[in-house]
Amino acid sequence: MNAYIFGVVVPLLVLLFRNSKNPKRRGLPADVGGDPGLTVRNHRFTSPLSSAWEGVTTLAELFERACKEHPGKLLLGTRVLISREIETSKDGRSFEKLHMGEYQWVTYWKVFETVSNFASGLAKVGHVKGERAAIFAETREEWFIALQGCFRRNVTVVTIYASLGEEALCHSLNETEVTTVICGRKELRSLVNVSRQLDSVRRVICLDNDIPSDTLSAPHSWSIISFAEVERLGRENPIEADLPLSADVAVIMYTSGSTGLPKGVMLTHGNVLATVSAVMTIVPKLGPKDVYLAYLPMAHILELVAENLIASVGGSIGYGSPLTLTDTSNKIKKGTHGDATALSPTVMAAVPAILDRVRDGVLKKVNAKGGLSKKLFNLAYSRRLHAINGSWFGAWGLEQALWHFLVFKKVQAILGGHIRFILSGGAPLSADTQRFINICLGAPIGQGYGLTETCAGGTFSDFDDTSVGRVGPPLPCSYIKLIDWPEGGYSTNDSPMPRGEIVVGGPNVTLGYFKNEEKTNESYKVDERGVRWFYTGDIGRFHLDGCLEIIDRKKDIVKLQQGEYVSLGKVEAALLGSPFVDNIMVHADPFHSYCVALVAVHHPKLEDWASKQGIAYSDFSELGSKDETVKEVHASLVKEAKKARLEKFEIPAKIKVLSDPWTPETGLVTAALKLKRDIIRKTFQEDLAKLYA
Numbered sequence: 001m002n003a004y005i006f007g008v009v010v011p012l013l014v015l016l017f018r019n020s021k022n023p024k025r026r027g028l029p030a031d032v033g034g035d036p037g038l039t040v041r042n043h044r045f046t047s048p049l050s051s052a053w054e055g056v057t058t059l060a061e062l063f064e065r066a067c068k069e070h071p072g073k074l075l076l077g078t079r080v081l082i083s084r085e086i087e088t089s090k091d092g093r094s095f096e097k098l099h100m101g102e103y104q105w106v107t108y109w110k111v112f113e114t115v116s117n118f119a120s121g122l123a124k125v126g127h128v129k130g131e132r133a134a135i136f137a138e139t140r141e142e143w144f145i146a147l148q149g150c151f152r153r154n155v156t157v158v159t160i161y162a163s164l165g166e167e168a169l170c171h172s173l174n175e176t177e178v179t180t181v182i183c184g185r186k187e188l189r190s191l192v193n194v195s196r197q198l199d200s201v202r203r204v205i206c207l208d209n210d211i212p213s214d215t216l217s218a219p220h221s222w223s224i225i226s227f228a229e230v231e232r233l234g235r236e237n238p239i240e241a242d243l244p245l246s247a248d249v250a251v252i253m254y255t256s257g258s259t260g261l262p263k264g265v266m267l268t269h270g271n272v273l274a275t276v277s278a279v280m281t282i283v284p285k286l287g288p289k290d291v292y293l294a295y296l297p298m299a300h301i302l303e304l305v306a307e308n309l310i311a312s313v314g315g316s317i318g319y320g321s322p323l324t325l326t327d328t329s330n331k332i333k334k335g336t337h338g339d340a341t342a343l344s345p346t347v348m349a350a351v352p353a354i355l356d357r358v359r360d361g362v363l364k365k366v367n368a369k370g371g372l373s374k375k376l377f378n379l380a381y382s383r384r385l386h387a388i389n390g391s392w393f394g395a396w397g398l399e400q401a402l403w404h405f406l407v408f409k410k411v412q413a414i415l416g417g418h419i420r421f422i423l424s425g426g427a428p429l430s431a432d433t434q435r436f437i438n439i440c441l442g443a444p445i446g447q448g449y450g451l452t453e454t455c456a457g458g459t460f461s462d463f464d465d466t467s468v469g470r471v472g473p474p475l476p477c478s479y480i481k482l483i484d485w486p487e488g489g490y491s492t493n494d495s496p497m498p499r500g501e502i503v504v505g506g507p508n509v510t511l512g513y514f515k516n517e518e519k520t521n522e523s524y525k526v527d528e529r530g531v532r533w534f535y536t537g538d539i540g541r542f543h544l545d546g547c548l549e550i551i552d553r554k555k556d557i558v559k560l561q562q563g564e565y566v567s568l569g570k571v572e573a574a575l576l577g578s579p580f581v582d583n584i585m586v587h588a589d590p591f592h593s594y595c596v597a598l599v600a601v602h603h604p605k606l607e608d609w610a611s612k613q614g615i616a617y618s619d620f621s622e623l624g625s626k627d628e629t630v631k632e633v634h635a636s637l638v639k640e641a642k643k644a645r646l647e648k649f650e651i652p653a654k655i656k657v658l659s660d661p662w663t664p665e666t667g668l669v670t671a672a673l674k675l676k677r678d679i680i681r682k683t684f685q686e687d688l689a690k691l692y693a
Contacts, residue, residue: 024545025043025545025546026042026043026462026465026472026473026545026546026547027040027041027042027043027473027474027480027542027545027546027547027548028040028041028042028043028546029041030479032479032481032505032527032529032531033527033528033529033531034481034503034505034525034527034528034531034533035481035483035503035525035533036483037481037482037483037484037492037500037503038481038482038492038498038500038542039479039480039481039482039505040473040474040479040480040481040542040546040548041474041478041479041480042278042473042474042475042476042478043473043546044281044476045476048274048476048477048478048479048505048506048507048508049274049277049278049281049476049477049507050270050273050274050277050477050507051273051274051277052276052277052278052280052281053065053277053312056273057245057246057269057270057273058151058243058244058245058246058248058250058269058270058273059148059151059250059269059272059273059276059308060148060151060152060154060241060243060244060269061243062273062276062308062312063112063115063148063151063308063311063312064112065312066108066311066312066313066314067108067109067111067112069314070108070288070314071107071108071109071112072107072108072109073107073108073288073314073316074105074106074107074108074316075105075106075107075108075111075311075316075317076105076106076111076141076144076145076316076317076319077103077104077105077106077141077316077317077318077319077343078103078104078140078141078318078319079100079101079102079103079104079318079319079320079339079342080100080101080102080104081098081099081100081101082099082100082101083098083099083333084096084097084098084099085097085098085099085333095330095331096331097331097332097333097334098324098331098332098333099333099336100324100332100336100337100338100339100342102342103318103342103343105316106141108314111145111148114145114149114231115145115148115149115152116149116152116234116238116241117149117231117232117234117235117238118145118146118149118227118230118231118234119149119150119152119153119234119241120233120234120235120237120238120239121149121229121230121231121232121233121234121235121237122149122150122153122155122180122230122234123153123234123239124230124233124234124237125180125203125205125223125225125230125233126202126203127153127155127179127180127203129153129154129155129242131155131177131178131179131180132155132156132157132158132176132177132178132179132180132252133146133150133155133156133157133158133178133179133180133181133182134157134158134159134160134172134173134176134178134180134181134182135147135157135158135159135160135182135183135298135299136160136162136164136169136181136182136183136187136190136191137162137182137183137184137187137207138162138184138186138187138297138321139294139295139296139297139298139303139319139321140184140207140319141317141319142207142227143207143298144298144307144311144317146182146205146207146227147298147304151243151244151250151269152241152242152243153241153242154242154243154244154248156248156249156250156251156252157250157251157252158172158173158176158178158251158252158254158264159251159252159253159254159298159299159304160172160173160254160299161254161297161299161300161664161670161671162184162186162187162297162299162671163297163664163665163671164254164262164671165667166190166193166194167261168254168261168262169190169191169194170194170197170198171261171262172254172262172264173198173200173201174197174198174199174200175264175514175515176252176264176514177199177200178200178201179200179201179202179203180201180202180203180204180205181201181203181204181205181222182204182205182207182227183204183205183206183207184206184207184208185206185207185208185210185211185212185215188204188206188211188212188215188224189212189215191204191220192215192218192220195218195219195220195221195222201221201222202221202222202223203222203223203224203225204222204223204224204225205225205226205227205230206224206225206226206227207226207227208226208227209226209227209228211224211226244269245269246268246269246270246273247268247269247270248268248269249266249267249268249511250267250268250269250271250272251266251267251272251304252264252265252266252267252514253265253267253299253301253304253452254299255452255670263513263514263516263519264513264514264515264516265452265453265510265512265513265514266510266511266512266513266514267301267452267455267510267511268510268511270507271455271507271508271509271510271511272304272305272308272455272508274455274457274477274506274507274508275305275450275454275455275456275457275475275477275508276305276308276309276312277476277477278457278460278475278476278477278478278508279305279309279423279448279457279460279475280309280312280313281476282446282460282462282463282475282476283347283421283423283446283463284421284463286309286310286313286315286347287313287314287315288313288314288315289315289346290310290313290315290316290346290347291315291316291318291343291344291345291346291347291418292306292307292310292315292316292317292318292345292346292347292348292349293318293320293325293339293340293343293345293348293415293416294306294307294317294318294319294320295319295320295321295322295325295339296322296349296350296351297671299671300426300671301450301451301452301455301456302349302351302423302425302426302456303349305455305456306349306423310347315347318339318342318343318345319339320338320339320340320343321339322354324338324339325338325339325340325354326338326339326340326341326358326361326414326415327341327414328361340414340415340416341413341416343416344416344417344418345415345416345418345419346418346419346420346421347419347420347421347422347423348415348419348421348422348423349422349423349424349425350422350423350424351424351425351426351427351673352424352426352427352428352429352430352433352673353427353673355422355424355429355433355434355437355445356430356433356576358414358415358437359432359433359436359437360602361414362411362414362436362440364604376406376407377407380403380406380407380408381407381439381440383399383403384403384408384439385435385439387400388435388438388439388466404442408439408440408441408442411440411441412440412441412442415441419441419443420443421443421444421446421463422437422441422443422444422445422446423445423446423448424445424446424447424448425447425448425449425450425456426673426674427673427674428550428569428573429445429447430573430576430577431468431469432577434447434468434469435468438466444463444464444466445461446460446461446462446463446472447460447461447470447471447472448460448461448471448472448475449471449472449548449550450475450504451504451534451536452510453509453510453523453524453534453536454478454504454506454508454509454510454534454536455508455509455510457475457477457478457504457506457508458471458474458475458478458480458502458504459471459472459473459474459475459478459480459547459548460472460473460475461473461547465547467547469549470543470547470548470549471547471548471549471550472547472548473545473546473547473548474546474548475508477506477507477508478504478505478506478508479504479505479506479531480502480503480504480505480540480548481502481503481504481505481533482498482499482500482501482502482503482540482541482542483500483501483503484500484501485500485501485539485554488539488552488554488557488565489565490539490552494541497541497542497543497544498541498542499539499540499541499551500539500540500541501535501536501537501538501539501540501554502536502538502539502540502548502550503533503534503535503536504533504534504536505527505531505532505533505534506531506532507532509524509532509533509534510534512524522535523535537553537554537555538550538552538553538554539551539552539553539554551570552567552569552570553567553569556568556569556570558588558589558590558595559590560588560589560590560592560593560594560595560649561590561591561592561593562593562649564647564649566586566588566595566649566650567650568585568586568587568588568595568677570650571586571595571641571646571650571651571652572584572585572586572675574640574641574643574644574646575597575637575640575641575652576640577640577643577644578633578636578637578639578640579602579605579636580599580601580602580605580606580609580632580633580636581599581600581601581602581633581636581637582600582601582602582603582661582662583599583600583661583662583669583675584597584598584599584600585597585598585675585677585680586652587681587688587691589692592692593649594649594652594653594654595649595650595651595652595653596652596653596654596655596656596688596691596692597637597652597654597655597656598655598656598658598680598684598687598688599633599637599655599656599657599658600658600660600661600662601624601633601657601658601659603620603659603661606620606623606624606629606633607620607623609632610623610629613628615628615629620659621659623659624657624658624659625657629657630655630657633655633657634652634654634655637651637652637655638651654691654692655691656684656687656688656690656691658684662675662680667679668680668683
């Protein structure tokens with residue numbers, strides 16, 4: 001194995017880097033064990049980073065260290081709810097609107113006291129060592145406190161998306177034999193609905209004080225107590241912490257399940273700490289002055305890592321939600337402020353779908369104003385794009401200040417006006433959106449690649465890398481290896497760039513799947529040097545500077561009747577560029593020679609088109625079913641496909657226009673907004689059959 005590495009792999013990589021036109025080396029060849037392939041490491045570290053803090057080996061130690069170092073600093077902030085109002089639209093539909101006040105803050109030391117009290121309270125209400133607790137709630141400050149409280153008792157936390165369906169909820173709780181569930185009042189109702197299907201739950205801690213009376217009287221086998229009461233019991237009955245070790249399982253994180261029932265991934269304290277440490281070294285000057293807007297599900301590894309990271313450096317975390325994010329968000333009362341305006345964050349984590357919405361919102365406003373405003377925006381955007389393509393900070397001076405004052409200051413105000421860095425992960429970010437956000441917000445986007453199985457760690461683009469469509473070099477905690485996949489036609493000997501299945505190695509690679517040894521053995525391996533590797537199933541290629549680009553996924557490739565291979569994910573990514581597309585699923589059938597697509601359309605864009613065409617319709621469903629609508633949407637898809645240079649067989653021959661959006665609540669996409677292909681196929685099987693008829 002070693003002879004192969006030194007005799008073939010390393011020389012190939014050295015040659016690869018030498019032959020480049022002197023790019024900045026962001027990734028370097030690595031000498032590793034395991035399966036043969038091309039391996040790259042981060043250029044800053046010769047071996048994977050486990051902890052950036054001397055003597056810190058667990059998340060519990062990291063949090064306590066931060067609280068002692070920044071006792072008077074503001075840590076957690078939550079907005080005051082002033083009022084709830086119901087508004088009725090012209091078509092008779094009712095919408096809840098919230099009037100939110102300012103943020104109220106709690107210091108590091110006060111949070112640490114609450115965490116310690118909650119930990120003691122857990123023991124007082126009967127949760128014993130070895131039992132697992134689940135957190136089943138929307139992202140909020142009590143979520144973070146409960147997590148840290150469990151860590152101080154070395155309690156493994158099972159994380160469950162608040163939007164998870166009943167079957168998956170029961171599966172997650174029963175499989176892990178959870179005895180204590182920590183949830184919000186809304187999620188408590190879901191628990192009561194499935195109470196007879198839960199085997200091990202003995203107590204429920206409600207994060208809200210106003211526990212619904214009907215949940216207290218409903219038949220179930222558990223006790224219900226409020227979060228505040230548990231904290232009070234702990235304050236009055238304090239006990240010593242029982243701190244975990246690095247190898248102890250901190251979290252069993254259930255994925256939202258894009259196929260079948262969700263799998264529980266076992267994350268140790270050392271696993272998560274490795275990713276937190278690595279990202280801390282990448283984001284420039286991250287520290288006590290930073291303010292982070294937390295709104296993604298904390299049951300998602302991206303958000304869990306981000307909040308632990310901000311807390312570790314003395315930053316402040318203000319909580320919000322996707323529906324109250326900006327001044328124009330769905331649940332924000334007109335004339336009042338969204339979370340970003342109220343908080344003025346400096347750093348954010350985002351999934352591509354959120355950034356796409358920000359981009360669409362800006363363009364919608366620009367187009368609505370029209371005239372001089374639109375011309376000025378387009379000119380400013382064009383000038384900045386020209387400057388970036390030349391050099392990131394070149395040719396600026398007074399012109400940069402002028403465009404900021406005239407145009408982009410207003411755009412930046414959408415997210416509070418002080419954003420200096422955005423971390424994007426969870427799914428591929430389109431090049432157009434990445435460049436748009438770069439220019440309009442004046443802040444770089446660090447696009448990362450990782451999975452729950454690697455604690456979100458894998459790769460992360462450098463602060464000064466202005467390229468788009470790539471996910472950067474390996475994080476300091478990871479090795480990235482490409483191995484041949486002959487069946488798909490990918491090889492590390494491919495020219496001009498080596499290609500293959502992505503394998504991630506390092507201290508951030510998790511233990512495997514809970515109670516699923518077969519799947520664990522299929523996806524994880526430990527090499528002769530003790531390095532743990534995860535086989536992702538994603539296909540990537542290395543650029544000359546050692547940066548990774550995701551180009552395919554093994555599971556998304558379908559062989560058509562004539563023998564051509566269609567990469568569903570690749571085609572969908574290209575077609576998302578259509579202004580009419582809110583979401584899309586391409587479907588390929590091995591018994592046919594063409595593919596088809598289900599298109600969830602962007603309502604405002606389609607309605608605007610229909611208005612200009614003088615098309616009459618009674619409701620949006622009728623508009624979507626009209627022949628001229630289908631023809632127009634299909635034409636826009638063909639245009640995007642040709643722009644992306646897709647082959648004819650990759651372009652959907654027929655489409656079905658769908659009027660209802662795909663949200664986690666519909667069950668058609670995950671909480672991270674990834675397609676649930678199997679469920680979408682089953683839901684629309686009649687429509688798909690008609691497209692192939």
